[in-house]
Amino acid sequence: MSLKKELVEICHKVYSKGFVAAYDGNLSLRTPDNTVLITRSGVCKGDVNEKDIVEIDYDGNLISGSAKISTENKIHLFLYQNRNDVNAVIHCHPVYTTAIATSRNILDQPVFPEVVLTIGRIPLCEYATPSTDGLIESMKPFVDFASVFLLQNHGVVAAGKNITQAYFFMEKLEHTAKILINAELLGGTNKIPAEKLLELYSIAEKTYGLQIRDANKFIE
Numbered sequence: 001m002s003l004k005k006e007l008v009e010i011c012h013k014v015y016s017k018g019f020v021a022a023y024d025g026n027l028s029l030r031t032p033d034n035t036v037l038i039t040r041s042g043v044c045k046g047d048v049n050e051k052d053i054v055e056i057d058y059d060g061n062l063i064s065g066s067a068k069i070s071t072e073n074k075i076h077l078f079l080y081q082n083r084n085d086v087n088a089v090i091h092c093h094p095v096y097t098t099a100i101a102t103s104r105n106i107l108d109q110p111v112f113p114e115v116v117l118t119i120g121r122i123p124l125c126e127y128a129t130p131s132t133d134g135l136i137e138s139m140k141p142f143v144d145f146a147s148v149f150l151l152q153n154h155g156v157v158a159a160g161k162n163i164t165q166a167y168f169f170m171e172k173l174e175h176t177a178k179i180l181i182n183a184e185l186l187g188g189t190n191k192i193p194a195e196k197l198l199e200l201y202s203i204a205e206k207t208y209g210l211q212i213r214d215a216n217k218f219i220e
């Protein structure tokens with residue numbers, strides 16, 4: 001499948017899942033030629049087709065395609081410039097995760113073993129005006145280790161080694177946000193105790209060769 005087609009399919013998926021409304025969100029991936037394919041501005045992700053994808057360089061200059069580049073292209077380029085392991089970026093406004101990003105960050109705590117192992121830390125970036133350099137500044141403290149970034153009073157960014165992984169980070173995050181909000185309604189969540197976390201990290205490392213980035217911040 002062509003990269004453009006892959007990107008179009010994930011656009012349709014994020015819209016059908018309700019991770020975006022109206023013209024919200026933007027999605028991109030890095031090509032083997034070190035260019036970036038990104039959704040144009042002002043298109044509903046449920047209606048995106050290959051003509052709505054533009055190709056840009058790392059400075060945001062248009063290489064091919066005739067449409068207006070997404071105004072949030074800075075977030076995407078910032079991640080490609082700073083993370084060699086990132087080849088796809090998705091920015092959405094999923095309801096439950098954005099509710100948490102607008103209220104209190106209950107996502108950045110070790111509650112579910114598989115979330116700790118796959119997503120790791122879930123930082124909240126300080127509020128900044130959309131499409132400005134302020135947004136990049138707010139992500140800087142976490143760029144070395146995070147796969148997902150909550151944007152305060154705004155939404156979420158997920159970064160993956162490919163578009164499928166970035167999508168699954170977004171889906172898993174929203175699923176976790178739903179569970180945690182429900183758990184809060186039931187009276188609160190229990191965290192994984194520190195010694196059990198160490199046990200989990202050790203199994204992850206020995207069995208799966210996984211290194212948990214910035215894991216020590218979960219150990220109090």
Ligand SMILES: [Zn+2]
Nearest residue numbers: 025092154155
């Ligand atoms: Zn947004």
